[in-house]
Amino acid sequence: MKSLSRYVAPVxxxxxxxxxxxxxxxxxxxxxxxxxxxxxxxxxxxxxxxIVTSPSVQTSPYWGWPWGGGISISLGGWGK
Structure with a gap:
């Protein structure tokens, strides 16, 4: 009987x-x-x-710095 009561409490x-x-x-x-x-x-x-917001969908492509927008530096005189 002692062994049975030993397992009843944890169960x-x-x-x-x-x-x-x-x-x-x-x-x-x-x-x-x-x-x-x-x-x-x-x-x-x-x-x-x-409040959760998201940017609108970009309809026109953005070509990035070298091909549009940003700072352009001219070295001049190429191809003369």
Missing amino acids: LAAAGIGAAIVAAPAAAAAPQCTNIGPNTTQCQTNGSSQ
Whole structure:
């Protein structure tokens, strides 16, 4: 009988922990998001608010510094 009582307590403790995990409520922090602009979203939870924006889609190609925009330095006289 002594050996049986030795194993009952850990089994009951594990069962209690398992029941507590299963019965615990799910987190209720799922945000409620609203689109407030074409590229802007506002998300709210119980005590906080977050605004997420993204840049608009670029319709024209940007060729970068050597081929357009930026600073250009001329060395002059090439090909004479």
